Amino acid sequence: QKENYLQTYHKFDFDAKWEFDRDKLTLDTTLGEGEFGKVLKAYIQEIDKDNSIRTVAVKTIKTKNNSVELLALLSEFQLLQEVSHPNVIKLLGACIKSEPPLIIIEYCCFGSLRSYLRLSRKLEEAGDLNIDGVEPVTATDVLSFSWQICKGMSYLADIKLVHRDLAARNVLLAEGRVCKISDFGLTRDVYEDDAYLKKSKDRVPVKWMSPESLADHVYTAKTDVWSFGIVGWEIITLGATPYPGIPPQNLYHLLRSGYRMERPENCSPEIYMLLEACWADDPMKRPSFKALGAKFESLLGKCA
Numbered sequence: 001q002k003e004n005y006l007q008t009y010h011k012f013d014f015d016a017k018w019e020f021d022r023d024k025l026t027l028d029t030t031l032g033e034g035e036f037g038k039v040l041k042a043y044i045q046e047i048d049k050d051n052s053i054r055t056v057a058v059k060t061i062k063t064k065n066n067s068v069e070l071l072a073l074l075s076e077f078q079l080l081q082e083v084s085h086p087n088v089i090k091l092l093g094a095c096i097k098s099e100p101p102l103i104i105i106e107y108c109c110f111g112s113l114r115s116y117l118r119l120s121r122k123l124e125e126a127g128d129l130n131i132d133g134v135e136p137v138t139a140t141d142v143l144s145f146s147w148q149i150c151k152g153m154s155y156l157a158d159i160k161l162v163h164r165d166l167a168a169r170n171v172l173l174a175e176g177r178v179c180k181i182s183d184f185g186l187t188r189d190v191y192e193d194d195a196y197l198k199k200s201k202d203r204v205p206v207k208w209m210s211p212e213s214l215a216d217h218v219y220t221a222k223t224d225v226w227s228f229g230i231v232g233w234e235i236i237t238l239g240a241t242p243y244p245g246i247p248p249q250n251l252y253h254l255l256r257s258g259y260r261m262e263r264p265e266n267c268s269p270e271i272y273m274l275l276e277a278c279w280a281d282d283p284m285k286r287p288s289f290k291a292l293g294a295k296f297e298s299l300l301g302k303c304a
């Protein structure tokens with residue numbers, strides 16, 4: 001079994017500088033669990049920084065000797081080594097030379113953007129103002145989250161990395177409500193099952209996918225832009241599920257016949273125009289993340 005592990009490990013080209021001593025890692029509770037793996041809360045003692053304890057998140061596999069899970073984890077590790085942006089989840093280290101393999105990433109205290117939005121909606125409905133630092137999402141927050149996601153995605157597009165599963169569930173919210181794009185890799189993990197349509201062995205996040213991804217399994221920066229439009233809609237609706245009441249199986253034909261989600265009540269026509277632009281049938285007609293980011297930045301300037 002050890003041989004098997006090392007065989008897979010050697011398919012990758014990992015930089016040894018990331019290797020972390022697993023004895024210095026204290027694992028805690030499960031933060032999330034999916035089809036291919038799980039994420040745990042953990043702590044490391046920072047020797048260089050007056051021995052303070054840092055909370056981190058650790059990604060690992062659920063089943064030993066499962067090559068699919070292992071490949072998913074190692075390919076995510078591979079990708080994370082290459083990225084560095086304030087709005088993209090940061091790799092801190094890995095325990096990968098021995099089993100079980102762990103990758104250590106920054107901890108995001110508010111969890112997923114989707115859960116934050118839904119909690120904030122509940123607070124608003126209850127007339128509560130603050131629980132565990134979660135505050136009702138304001139119009140400025142909507143613009144700020146959208147702008148931050150555009151910046152992270154613009155960076156990924158610049159380094160030619162296509163995400164393929166951009167959704168509010170895959171954006172994490174760190175201290176200061178900083179958005180961090182996460183969960184990219186060759187094999188996607190599934191944290192909220194109902195969003196993914198079971199199709200052969202793959203689960204596909206149909207409601208976030210562009211028509212060309214649904215039809216031909218093509219993924220480009222422009223299909224990420226389509227998904228971003230759906231994320232914008234999720235933010236404005238405080239975490240509603242896209243295309244309410246529409247079964248995923250019917251979506252492709254609806255989209256091809258020109259159907260799009262209507263403007264949510266609390267969405268300005270100006271922002272709705274941006275979302276609609278992301279959902280252009282012709283991928284070339286969709287805006288770039290740079291252009292979208294500039295738009296949100298200027299809208300933010302106006303409400304500051």
Ligand code: ADE
Pocket residue numbers: 031032039057105106107108109110111112172
């Ligand atoms: N859930 C999944 N990844 C996480 C992270 N990095 N921080 C907090 N919660 C998470």
